[in-house]
Amino acid sequence: GGYGSGLVPLLEHENNLVIESDVVTKYIAKNIDGVTGKGDFLYPENEEDKKHVELFLCKWQDLVDTYYELLTASSQKEVDEIEP
8 A cells, every 4th residue: 555646545334434545445345225226236245255355455465555556656676676
């Protein structure tokens, strides 16, 4: 974390204040009515599937963090010091 524009995603819904992109995403998937009703189908109910989603989100965040480090590096030396 700590990269990008410095802005934190924020959602206020039914007296709930939700902060951080991954938490906002999960909240929307579980609680916001959509075209077909509740968004539950966007987030798995099954524990095994939840584990896969959580692992993906964790790995995805690592990838995003590395991407921003590479994007903001000001020299080849800084790029070479970044751990994938």
